[in-house]
Amino acid sequence: MDRTQLTxxxxxxxxxxxxxxxxxxxxxxxxxxxxxxxQTPSLYTHVRDxxxxxxxxxxxxxxxxxERIGDAIAGRSEYDALVGFGNAHRSYVQDHPGRWESLQxxxxxxxxxxxxxxxxxxxxxxxxxxxGITGDDRTHAIRIVGSALSGFLNLERxxxxxxxxxxAERSWQxxxxxxxxxxxxxxxxxxxxxxxKS
Amino acid sequence: MDRTQLTxxxxxxxxxxxxxxxxxxxxxxxxxxxxxxxQTPSLYTHVRDxxxxxxxxxxxxxxxxxERIGDAIAGRSEYDALVGFGNAHRSYVQDHPGRWESLQxxxxxxxxxxxxxxxxxxxxxxxxxxxGITGDDRTHAIRIVGSALSGFLNLERxxxxxxxxxxAERSWQxxxxxxxxxxxxxxxxxxxxxxxKS
DNA sequence: GTCAAATCCTAATGGTGTTAGGGTCGGTTG
DNA sequence: CAACCGACCCTAACACCATTAGGATTTGAC
Numbered sequence: 383m384d385r386t387q388l389t390x391x392x393x394x395x396x397x398x399x400x401x402x403x404x405x406x407x408x409x410x411x412x413x414x415x416x417x418x419x420x421q422t423p424s425l426y427t428h429v430r431d432x433x434x435x436x437x438x439x440x441x442x443x444x445x446x447x448x449e450r451i452g453d454a455i456a457g458r459s460e461y462d463a464l465v466g467f468g469n470a471h472r473s474y475v476q477d478h479p480g481r482w483e484s485l486q487x488x489x490x491x492x493x494x495x496x497x498x499x500x501x502x503x504x505x506x507x508x509x510x511x512x513x514g515i516t517g518d519d520r521t522h523a524i525r526i527v528g529s530a531l532s533g534f535l536n537l538e539r540x541x542x543x544x545x546x547x548x549x550a551e552r553s554w555q556x557x558x559x560x561x562x563x564x565x566x567x568x569x570x571x572x573x574x575x576x577x578x579k580s
Numbered sequence: 581m582d583r584t585q586l587t588x589x590x591x592x593x594x595x596x597x598x599x600x601x602x603x604x605x606x607x608x609x610x611x612x613x614x615x616x617x618x619q620t621p622s623l624y625t626h627v628r629d630x631x632x633x634x635x636x637x638x639x640x641x642x643x644x645x646x647e648r649i650g651d652a653i654a655g656r657s658e659y660d661a662l663v664g665f666g667n668a669h670r671s672y673v674q675d676h677p678g679r680w681e682s683l684q685x686x687x688x689x690x691x692x693x694x695x696x697x698x699x700x701x702x703x704x705x706x707x708x709x710x711x712g713i714t715g716d717d718r719t720h721a722i723r724i725v726g727s728a729l730s731g732f733l734n735l736e737r738x739x740x741x742x743x744x745x746x747x748a749e750r751s752w753q754x755x756x757x758x759x760x761x762x763x764x765x766x767x768x769x770x771x772x773x774x775x776x777k778s
Numbered sequence: 779g780t781c782a783a784a785t786c787c788t789a790a791t792g793g794t795g796t797t798a799g800g801g802t803c804g805g806t807t808g
Numbered sequence: 809c810a811a812c813c814g815a816c817c818c819t820a821a822c823a824c825c826a827t828t829a830g831g832a833t834t835t836g837a838c
Contacts, residue, residue: 533731556720
């Protein structure tokens with residue numbers, strides 16, 4: 383179908399397109415081969431096996447997402463950085479749902495060790511640095527923010543918010559505001575606790 | 581392998597066991613048939629197709645999870661209810677990772693319409709009611725709490741927290757405390773905002 | 779005791795990933 | 809310049825999967 387030179391990068395890119403179009407599970411060596419007008423075994427010259435192909439898509443997604451986040455938080459801090467961070471994620475899910483799906487799974491060792499993975503960690507740190515949170519607290523805060531955002535986007539993706547009002551968009555704003563509230567009061571959170579705690 | 585009468589319920593239960601043992605993707609009609617010492621086509625008497633089998637596992641998981649949550653929050657309110665709610669989820673992921681996985685996907689229409697789905701909504705409401713949050717705010721709050729908890733558990737499951745310190749357990753406590761903070765200050769959250777907001 | 783429905787079977791088809799090994803073309807090397 | 813070699817794609821084959829068609833056997837009702 384395409385005249386592109388068959389190469390590892392091109393194969394993975396085509397896999398990513400198929401993932402976005404039909405879901406990550408629809409990524410198949412046979413479908414990629416078909417789209418190139420080539421026989422399935424020919425792909426093994428460029429990709430070790432299906433698992434390596436999927437890890438390749440994961441690394442690609444990590445890289446693209448890290449770049450989007452980096453652009454979104456550059457020169458911003460606190461609330462603006464947080465909103466940029468969140469919306470970078472959300473727009474990526476909308477633009478590339480299949481690639482996002484490739485991140486919601488246990489990836490192979492080479493994908494975890496990829497430079498792209500370190501890059502994601504770095505941009506995450508940058509957001510929290512703006513709030514003046516350091517040390518173990520920063521790890522906790524990153525995990526909490528990442529959990530809330532990815533959790534929301536996954537629930538939205540699978541349609542969990544589709545059958546109730548108000549629209550998910552409104553809750554997204556509330557979520558970002560809530561996280562901002564949490565981060566700005568991170569250091570005096572103890573004093574805000576109510577009696578019922580213990 | 582088992583002398584159990586072959587029936588729709590038994591087939592789905594066996595599928596759930598296989599999911600917990602090897603991941604949701606390892607649930608296959610062939611594997612279930614093998615475990616019963618039966619030929620694959622025989623299962624079609626009890627289950628429409630593979631999609632129906634997976635939806636059956638999803639409904640089973642919804643039911644079991646709703647029951648755990650119900651037990652965990654019975655007679656509790658505010659922080660205790662929230663902690664019970666969170667830990668019910670977390671223990672379910674640990675005990676039945678494959679069934680939990682069956683919930684992290686877009687399910688079929690019959691699964692969405694199942695009574696179990698409504699049951700989950702009811703127990704969710706119960707937690708928020710204890711904090712005195714009602715109306716649209718309750719929907720927002722449920723979505724935020726659900727996003728944060730499921731997001732954390734999914735990231736923990738795929739190993740996102742495995743390669744950094746401190747242990748995920750610590751962050752889980754921070755998450756529950758953070759959510760409690762958010763819910764207790766839900767109604768005065770506007771007054772806690774800092775100037776940078778806009 | 780007979781009939782019918784339920785249940786399991788075998789046979790077959792088409793889709794998937796994967797390996798083995800053959801042909802062809804381009805560029806490299808003596 | 810000619811022989812060679814390696815990269816690349818091919819065909820053939822195998823194992824595993826879901827699904828459908830249709831036959832046989834058992835079970836339960838009347």
